[in-house]
Amino acid sequence: MPERASSLARTRAVPDLSCRSCAALVQYHAWPDRYGEMTGALATRCGIANAPAAGKAVSGAIGSLLRIHPQRLWLISEQTRDHPEIIPEIGVALDLSHARTIIHVAEDIVVPLLSHFIAIDLRPHRFAIDDVATTPLHRVSVALWRRADGIDILAPRSFARSIWDVLAEAAERLRYTNARPRAAGRAARGCLP
Amino acid sequence: MRQACAEGYDAPELLKRYTTLGMATDQGRTSAVNALALIADARGRQLAEIGTTTFRPPFTPVSIGALAGAERDQHLLPTRRSPMHDALLEQGARMLETGLWLRPWFYPQGDEDVDQAYLREMHRVREVVGICDVSTLGKIAVQGPDAGELLDRVYVNAFKSLAVGKARYGVMLRDDGIVMDDGTSWRIAEHEYFMTTTTANAGKVMAWLEELLETRWPGLRAAVTSVTDQWAGVSVAGPQARALLQSALTNVDLSNEAFPFMGVREGRFQNEPCRIARISFSGELAYEVYVPADHGAALWRVLLAGATTRGGGAYGLEALGALRVEKGHVGGPELDGRATLEDLGLGRMASTKKPFIGSVLRLRPDLQRKDRAQLVGLVPVVRGETFKGGSILCETGDETGHGLGWITSVTESPSLGHWLGLGLVRGGLDAWLGRELVASDPIRGRVTRVKVVAPHFLDPEGTRLHA
Numbered sequence: 001m002p003e004r005a006s007s008l009a010r011t012r013a014v015p016d017l018s019c020r021s022c023a024a025l026v027q028y029h030a031w032p033d034r035y036g037e038m039t040g041a042l043a044t045r046c047g048i049a050n051a052p053a054a055g056k057a058v059s060g061a062i063g064s065l066l067r068i069h070p071q072r073l074w075l076i077s078e079q080t081r082d083h084p085e086i087i088p089e090i091g092v093a094l095d096l097s098h099a100r101t102i103i104h105v106a107e108d109i110v111v112p113l114l115s116h117f118i119a120i121d122l123r124p125h126r127f128a129i130d131d132v133a134t135t136p137l138h139r140v141s142v143a144l145w146r147r148a149d150g151i152d153i154l155a156p157r158s159f160a161r162s163i164w165d166v167l168a169e170a171a172e173r174l175r176y177t178n179a180r181p182r183a184a185g186r187a188a189r190g191c192l193p
Numbered sequence: 194m195r196q197a198c199a200e201g202y203d204a205p206e207l208l209k210r211y212t213t214l215g216m217a218t219d220q221g222r223t224s225a226v227n228a229l230a231l232i233a234d235a236r237g238r239q240l241a242e243i244g245t246t247t248f249r250p251p252f253t254p255v256s257i258g259a260l261a262g263a264e265r266d267q268h269l270l271p272t273r274r275s276p277m278h279d280a281l282l283e284q285g286a287r288m289l290e291t292g293l294w295l296r297p298w299f300y301p302q303g304d305e306d307v308d309q310a311y312l313r314e315m316h317r318v319r320e321v322v323g324i325c326d327v328s329t330l331g332k333i334a335v336q337g338p339d340a341g342e343l344l345d346r347v348y349v350n351a352f353k354s355l356a357v358g359k360a361r362y363g364v365m366l367r368d369d370g371i372v373m374d375d376g377t378s379w380r381i382a383e384h385e386y387f388m389t390t391t392t393a394n395a396g397k398v399m400a401w402l403e404e405l406l407e408t409r410w411p412g413l414r415a416a417v418t419s420v421t422d423q424w425a426g427v428s429v430a431g432p433q434a435r436a437l438l439q440s441a442l443t444n445v446d447l448s449n450e451a452f453p454f455m456g457v458r459e460g461r462f463q464n465e466p467c468r469i470a471r472i473s474f475s476g477e478l479a480y481e482v483y484v485p486a487d488h489g490a491a492l493w494r495v496l497l498a499g500a501t502t503r504g505g506g507a508y509g510l511e512a513l514g515a516l517r518v519e520k521g522h523v524g525g526p527e528l529d530g531r532a533t534l535e536d537l538g539l540g541r542m543a544s545t546k547k548p549f550i551g552s553v554l555r556l557r558p559d560l561q562r563k564d565r566a567q568l569v570g571l572v573p574v575v576r577g578e579t580f581k582g583g584s585i586l587c588e589t590g591d592e593t594g595h596g597l598g599w600i601t602s603v604t605e606s607p608s609l610g611h612w613l614g615l616g617l618v619r620g621g622l623d624a625w626l627g628r629e630l631v632a633s634d635p636i637r638g639r640v641t642r643v644k645v646v647a648p649h650f651l652d653p654e655g656t657r658l659h660a
Contacts, residue, residue, distance in 0.1 A: 002463035002484070002491035010279055029336070029416040071416075088384050092336040092416055098486040099423035138271050157422040157486050158294075162271040 007101045007160040014168040015175075016106040016113075020152060024063070024077040025100055030091035035071060038091045042073060045084035057130040057145055066132050068143055100143075101160035107150040109171060114151065116170050120144070122151065138163050194228060198235035205246045208232060221246065222254075275328040276425035276489030281507075284497070289510055292393060294329045299509040307511055308605075314508035315515055316607045318475055322431035322505035324496045325513055327481060328489060331376070331395020332424055333402065335386040337415040344378060344386060346410070347402065347550050349534060349543045355380045360455045360470045364539055365398070366551025370560055372532050372539075373551075374398050375523070377472050379457040387420075387457075387468065393525055395421060405550075424468070425489025427496055430479035430516075432660065437499045438469070438480055441492070445469060447480075454659050462492055473658040474513065476520035476651055515604035518615055521570060521648035526582065526601040527615060533560050536617065538568045538648070566598045567621025570648035573641055574629060576611040579603075580641040584632040586618050592633040592640060600632055606650065613650050614643075622647065 008019045030038035039051030047061035051073065057066040063077030074096075075083055086093055105113060111122050117137050121127060124146075131146045140163060143154040155163050194212065197203070202211040205228075214228050215221030221228075225246065233240045262268075273294045275281070281288070281297045287307070289298035299310040317323050335343060341353030348363035355361050360379040367373045374394040379387040390398045402417045429438050435447050445452070445460030447469075452458055457470045462484050473479035484492045500506055508516075517524055523537050533555060534540045543552070554560075573580060582603045587596035598618030606613050614632075618625055625645040632641045647653070 002465055002488040004487040005276070005279075005490045006487065007274070007276070027418060029418070031337070031414045032411065088338055092384070094334050094336065094416075094418055094420070096418075096420070096423055098488075099420060139269075140271055158273040158275070159271050161274055166271075 007157045008103070008164055011161055011164045012168060014171050016109045016171055017164065017167060018104045018106075020102040020104045022076050022078050022097070022102060024075070024081045024083055025096045025154075026075045026083045027094045027096050028073045028075065028086060028091055029069075029094070030071050031089075032071065034090045038086055039073065041086060041090070042075070042084060046075065052130075052132075055132050057132050059130075066143070066145060068132060068134060074143075099157055100154045101157050103153040103155060103160065103164060103167065104147075104149075105151045105153065105167070109174060110151050112174055113167065113171055117166070118144070122146075138166050194231040195235050198232060203232055203236055205229060205232065205244055209246050215246065273329070275326050276486040277326045277328065277427075277493045280490045280493045280497075281326060284507060286507070286509065291329070291510070294392060296329055296392075297326055297507070297509040299511050300507050311509070311511035311515055312605060312607050314506070314512035315519075317505045318431045318477060318508055318512065318516060319608050320432070321503055322429065322433040322437050322500050323508040323512070324437075324493070324500050324505075325428040325430070325508050326493065327426040327428045328421075328424070328486070329392040330421070330426060331388075331390030331392065331398060332419070332421045332426075332483075333388040333390065333395075333399055334418045334420045335378070335388050335402075335415060336384060336418075337413075338384055339413040339415040340384055340386050341380075343402070343406070343410070343413055343415040343417075344388070345547055345549065347405065348378070349549050349552070351544055351547065352378060352380075352386070357382060358457050360457050360472055362472075364534065364542060366534070366549070366555060368551060368554060370533060370551040370553075370555030370557065371530060372528055372534060372537060373401070375528065377470065379468070379470050381457070381468070391525060391528070395419070423486060424483040425486045425492065426481055426483045427489075427492060428474065428479060428481050428513075429496065429500075430473065430475045430477040431505060432478060432657075433503050433505065434478050434480055437496065437503060437505070438482065440499050441495050442467065442469070442482070449660070462488065462495075467492075474520075474522060475516035476522075476655075477516075477657050478660045479658065514602070515606075518602045518604045518613065519606050519608060519651045521615065521650060521653075523568065523615075524602065527568065527617070529601075532617070533565070535561070536565055536567045536621075538621075563623065564620050566617035566619050567623075568648055569598075569616055569618050569622055569625060570646040570650060571600065571614040571616050571630075571632070571643045572646055572650075573612055574644050575642065578641050579605070579612045580614060580632040580643060581634050581637065581639070582614070584634045584639075584641070586616055586643075587631045587633050589629060589631050589642070592631055592635075596633065597630065608651055615648055618645065 043051045048058050052058040052065050052067040054067050057064050063075050066074040068074050118135050127146050129146050133144045140159045145152040197208050197211050202208045209215050215225050229243050233243045286297035286300050288295045299307050301310045344352035347365050357380050360377045362377050364375045365373050374390050376389040381387050399419050439447050442460040445458050460467050468483045470481050582600050584600045585596040586598040600614050600616040603614035630643050632643045
């Protein structure tokens with residue numbers, strides 16, 4: 001197998017941002033009148049009781065299904081490249097495993113960081129675990145997926161480094177602005193007469 | 194104006210909206226007072242009694258430069274990077290912004306500037322072998338039982354009949370019959386095509402296909418998905434392209450018999466699947482090979498090492514463009530949103546057996562005129578002379594006004610030993626083949642005598658690409 005180079009291989013490391021790897025990302029597209037059949041078949045193959053509703057993700061034995069479009073599901077698997085096939089009368093499958101880079105934002109900074117870029121209320125009670133949304137970020141269409149430990153940003157590979165750079169810069173500024181008032185406050189109290 | 198007043202639209206704001214007078218390029222700056230005078234006349238009032246429309250800024254002329262602002266950094270725009278980006282930089286590539294993409298412009302050796310480097314790179318491709326990162330080309334997966342039908346409707350030529358394992362060059366038109374984009378589409382499987390578009394128009398074509406499927410033909414069982422980011426692509430071109438590629442790939446027979454021109458095959462790169470098409474932008478024996486994007490850098494390094502061993506190397510965007518000019522292929526400068534199929538010499542591609550987008554309106558009389566600006570080749574009459582892209586083509590002795598056409602693309606040709614160019618001139622080859630024109634460059638104060646020739650400068654029989 002040839003060397004696999006991440007699109008984020010040469011980015012600067014930043015606490016709270018990381019690259020999450022996945023073995024497979026497969027898109028399933030159903031013909032307009034066959035969506036129910038497709039999701040039923042996929043849910044069974046993935047060991048999932050019910051396919052995800054719009055804007056939701058559901059996890060099963062071989063990966064997670066994300067509803068990212070009225071006619072489309074994404075299957076994301078961290079363990080295996082194997083994925084179920086579907087018959088052309090129902091829909092089509094497409095391998096996008098290399099087309100997306102997953103940038104993980106740690107839970108602690110999800111809201112303060114991504115609020116600078118995204119007009120979605122990402123507070124946990126509004127955008128809960130396994131909620132999914134498609135939104136522009138740095139002028140690029142990305143998918144967001146709330147996980148237990150933060151948010152995964154599924155970004156087009158060619159834009160990933162650019163998105164990482166603006167997030168990293170904002171994350172550093174965030175730490176700086178969060179840290180400074182406390183230091184300044186202590187220093188100020190020490191100077192009081 | 195008088196008719197509008199007679200119909201009751203005799204107040205400035207009403208008349209402006211009814212007639213649209215004052216909404217064009219002058220924004221009322223010159224037309225408004227004249228219009229108000231006409232209203233006053235029609236109503237038998239004094240001009241001062243009529244009033245004006247609401248004036249909005251800018252109140253005085255503003256230069257376009259002031260509106261555009263200074264060229265500075267990225268203007269908060271994202272940057273797109275090819276999967277080979279770091280490998281290209283390691284090699285010393287000078288990058289060029291093309292849209293949002295960073296693409297390798299040329300690979301200087303020593304103190305070479307772009308003009309020296311691209312000629313050396315062209316020479317390598319013509320004589321040995323060159324490799325070029327083509328990952329930025331738009332790539333769209335077209336899938337489903339009606340995928341061929343969709344392509345038949347958007348391309349001027351037929352794709353439903355294309356055999357699995359074959360590629361075909363296609364051109365698509367806008368609704369109004371003007372050329373929109375071109376590229377090759379490969380039939381990967383019975384229900385799957387791999388469409389490529391120009392880098393510049395990738396987003397536009399993708400949005401266009403989605404719009405067509407969602408609004409005009411929702412009943413088609415076809416899905417389109419951008420896979421530009423899924424695949425890394427390398428063009429391998431030159432007399433030793435076959436040998437170089439064969440050394441890097443397995444499970445594929447690249448011989449002329451097993452893999453003819455416009456063929457598509459699947460092979461293996463270090464045991465991972467890859468897609469290969471035998472297509473040529475340069476006119477040389479050439480292939481495009483695509484691997485999943487994360488393997489792009491590995492493929493690049495292997496091919497570069499092999500090319501270097503053979504005396505070849507990488508070539509950049511400047512050489513890529515120059516090679517296609519030598520071959521006479523149309524590109525972005527010719528597909529300028531005004532040209533028709535006939536203007537570009539591609540009229541015979543249009544199918545007469547099926548309708549397609551633009552097939553009706555392309556036949557409007559004005560688009561079928563014989564005196565439209567049409568594609569020609571140009572060479573300097575005095576072979577040592579040069580000319581610039583954008584120059585105006587005029588009749589000798591009449592270098593004024595808009596002339597008869599313009600030059601779209603130029604290059605120095607190391608193969609032919611002189612400059613050459615493509616242009617669009619009124620009447621095209623039928624009117625001007627073998628005759629002289631003047632390339633006028635009024636900004637630089639230069640005038641060059643040029644001869645009109647066929648646009649296929651190099652190997653018009655296609656011997657090289659069929660080698």
